[in-house]
Amino acid sequence: MMNIVLLGPPGAGKGTQAQRLVNGRGMLQLSTGDMLREAVASGTPVGLKAKAVMEAGELVSDAIVSALIGERLDSAGDAGVIFDGFPRTRAQAEALDLLLAERGRSLDHVVEICVEEDALVERITGRFSCASCGTGYHDRFKQPRQEGVCDVCSSTDFCRRPDDNEQTVRTRLAEYRRKTEPILPYYNERTLVRRVDGMRSVDEVAARIDAVLDSSELVRGA
Ligand code: AP5
Numbered sequence: 001m002m003n004i005v006l007l008g009p010p011g012a013g014k015g016t017q018a019q020r021l022v023n024g025r026g027m028l029q030l031s032t033g034d035m036l037r038e039a040v041a042s043g044t045p046v047g048l049k050a051k052a053v054m055e056a057g058e059l060v061s062d063a064i065v066s067a068l069i070g071e072r073l074d075s076a077g078d079a080g081v082i083f084d085g086f087p088r089t090r091a092q093a094e095a096l097d098l099l100l101a102e103r104g105r106s107l108d109h110v111v112e113i114c115v116e117e118d119a120l121v122e123r124i125t126g127r128f129s130c131a132s133c134g135t136g137y138h139d140r141f142k143q144p145r146q147e148g149v150c151d152v153c154s155s156t157d158f159c160r161r162p163d164d165n166e167q168t169v170r171t172r173l174a175e176y177r178r179k180t181e182p183i184l185p186y187y188n189e190r191t192l193v194r195r196v197d198g199m200r201s202v203d204e205v206a207a208r209i210d211a212v213l214d215s216s217e218l219v220r221g222a
Contacts, residue, residue: 002027002080002213003105005087005096005187007180008113010172011120011127012198013205016136017113018084020206025213030072031084032065037161039068055162057171059088059179066095073099081105088180093187108216110187111209113198117173124169131157 006014018029036054039047046068050060069086087093100106115123126139132155137144145151150158163172187193194212198205 001078001105002108002216003083003100004080004108004213005083005110006085006113007110007184008198009115009117009120009176009180010169011124012113012115013123013202014084014113016202017111017206017209018082020202021082021209021213024210026079027082028076028079029082029084030069030076030086032060032068032086032088033084035068035072036060036065055168057163057168057175059175062089062091062095066092066099069096070099073103073105076103087183088176090183090186093183107187107192109194109212110184110192111212112184112193112195113205114195115198119199120173121166121169124164125166127164128158128160130155131159 006018008014015031015033018031021027022029036047036050040051040054041047046064049064053060065086065088069083073081083096087096096107123138123141126141127136128139129136130150130153133150133153135150135152136142137158148156148158150156163169184193196205196208196212200208
């Protein structure tokens with residue numbers, strides 16, 4: 001039951017790597033971005049509060065996202081959990097420690113995925129997904145095998161996130177530098193941070209994350 005945080009700026013590849021861990025290791029991905037987008041799409045009170053904040057590229061309140069994580073953790077069962085896009089502030093990091101401790105869990109690793117700023121903007125502004133099954137694509141790095149047709153479900157309907165434009169990406173990056181990067185020392189004090197070079201290919205980044213996770217499994221089994 002390994003619990004990890006995937007930390008990194010917008011477009012670093014957190015969601016991409018989380019999906020690989022879900023498929024490869026049966027872990028549970030808890031993405032606050034996905035939860036908030038679901039809330040916006042279904043028009044819940046949380047979604048109504050979050051919509052404009054997300055479209056501006058700013059951070060939704062700590063209380064809202066921490067409550068969302070707490071609800072989902074209750075149904076995690078025995079699965080290891082990947083926190084994707086949470087925590088993003090010191091208050092969220094402290095809330096996560098509490099939520100985990102209340103459930104007899106603790107963090108094993110904080111994997112920091114490091115990517116240069118220009119690459120982040122290119123990754124985000126080129127990203128799109130299947131409107132039907134959610135499979136992710138990219139104008140340059142990952143196009144559907146047949147143009148205009150989803151590889152997984154054959155839908156021809158695609159969409160882009162409203163916050164995936166260059167201006168909002170710059171605000172999201174500034175929020176990351178100002179509010180999220182400063183939580184690294186909080187985790188460094190507990191030697192939880194593992195830095196991974198996110199400028200490499202998706203497979204190479206995945207291999208490095210696997211190496212981090214496998215090394216701690218060896219230690220546990222020793
Ligand atoms: P969220 O959905 O979490 O967005 P984000 O952090 O900005 O991250 P992204 O989903 O944009 O990027 P990613 O790192 O997952 O990269 P991906 O794998 O998709 O949050 C959205 C908003 O919700 C926030 O701005 C905020 O308003 C709110 N919010 C969410 N959580 C919150 C919280 N805890 N507190 C407060 N507010 C919160 O990859 C990007 C692209 O690059 C893809 O096209 C992919 O195919 C490609 N790619 C991935 N890896 C590689 C690689 N190695 N090489 C080449 N291309 C790659």
